[in-house]
Amino acid sequence: MLTIIPDLLRADEVARVRALIEPAEWVDGNATSGAQSALAKRNVQLPEDSTAAREAGALVLDALGRSALFVAAALPLKVFPPLFNRYEGGQAFGTHVDTAVRIRRGSDFRLRADLSATVFLSDPDSYDGGELVIEDAFGERSVKLPAGHAVVYPASSLHRVAAVTRGARLGSFLWLQSMVRDDGARRILWELDQGVQGAAQALGQGDAAVVRLTGVYHNLLRRWADV
Incomplete structure (x- = not known):
């Protein structure tokens, strides 16, 4: 990327x-x-x-x-x-x-x-x-x-x-x-992050869907990160 x-x-x-x-x-x-x-x-x-x-x-x-x-x-x-x-x-x-x-x-x-x-x-x-x-x-x-x-x-x-x-x-x-060695995984996290930011702007940071998407992002990062 x-x-x-x-x-x-x-x-x-x-x-x-x-x-x-x-x-x-x-x-x-x-x-x-x-x-x-x-x-x-x-x-x-x-x-x-x-x-x-x-x-x-x-x-x-x-x-x-x-x-x-x-x-x-x-x-x-x-x-x-x-x-x-x-x-x-x-x-x-x-x-x-x-x-x-x-x-x-x-x-x-x-x-x-x-x-x-x-x-x-x-x-x-x-x-x-x-x-x-x-x-x-x-x-x-x-x-x-x-x-x-x-x-x-x-x-x-x-x-x-x-x-x-x-x-x-x-x-x-x-x-x-x-923290994430694989370029493909970093790309997925990047695209998800951009989607979360866009949804937060449209719906508000506290919207239930935004909260769930944020959780997905962090759970993927938790799975892939090497720290």
Whole structure:
């Protein structure tokens, strides 16, 4: 399931993140690549232990935590600290699959990467190319979003970043371990949640049918969640 999260970061937060990361020291993006990705990846990124990455990452994590849409779609259990990358001058990231288990260097923190997320930090009119192209059951999906918007998608998907031929594409990327491992089960819970929210708006939160549907949602989550 691919989910767009509009306005995850407010305009002032995008500006704050950019002010932190743009003047920082950038390194070869293959610092966090697996063997397959290293063959296809051409970009730069912030070292994950840099002050700028930690401070900007905290802003992204706060935004994720307050987004009801993100929580409903991802059902997050663990979130890898956000990282930051930049593409320019023809840089791109060829087709690849994200590593299944992510380990934070120098720590015992690790997670199973069920979902990947990208937060766009550049105005789409400020650069050419740079689309995130994701292959799913419905074919290729090309994603290029306004600054502050995010996209969440299965980490198991084949995906790539098209070459940036003008300007620079700044973004934050991260991986999530969901409470619900199976993408199909997450999709059912997402659709049920959206149905419950719609029914609550139409009938009222205390309506008997809404209460019963809410119970079904939580009982399915109880059956499928691994926490």
